[in-house]
Amino acid sequence: MSASSSLRSFGTALRTLLVLTVILGILYPAAILLVGRAMPAAADGSLISDHGTVVGSSLIGQDFTGDTWFHPRPSAGKYDALNSGASNLAPTSTDLAKQISDLRAQVAKTENVDPAAVPADALTASASGLDPDISPEYARLQSARVAAARHLPEETVARLVRKHTEQPLLGFIGTPTVNVLELNLALEHAAGNEG
Structure with missing residues (x-):
């Protein structure tokens, strides 16, 4: 060269x-x-405030327990953002199968439904373990329990679920979801208005 x-x-x-x-x-x-x-969420980090107090993020799931609240998806990291991640159990894992079976029985008992009626997102954690959303099916499954615990008409709770169901992007990208934190905040405000 x-x-x-x-x-x-x-x-x-x-x-x-x-x-x-x-x-x-x-x-x-x-x-x-x-x-x-x-992006709208970038300006404030997707923080949600209630009466001037930050109560969480619309992008990070958190645990709600008790009959008066809608429950989120299970979390392998116990809803700790520093411990985000999946369980890493393989689909053929007997431990995973037992966890799912136990969760199915627990959710069916809590919601007073047939175990076959329990949707998949009530039984499995998301990849991050911090998914803030549940399916509308899982929200509807919990509606009767929440309405009874809060002494609200079931239709009031069902209306809140419908109002907080987000449709897929452009109508076909993804699946409908319900943000648990936002739904529980709306529920808390509805309970205050009923009383």
């Missing part, structure tokens, strides 16, 4: 490096930053 050919190759490589550095090191990160700033 001649010296002029090597010099041309070096020049081409250097120009390519500079162009890619500008595109991938400056323009792309700037574009991502602008898109992130334009």
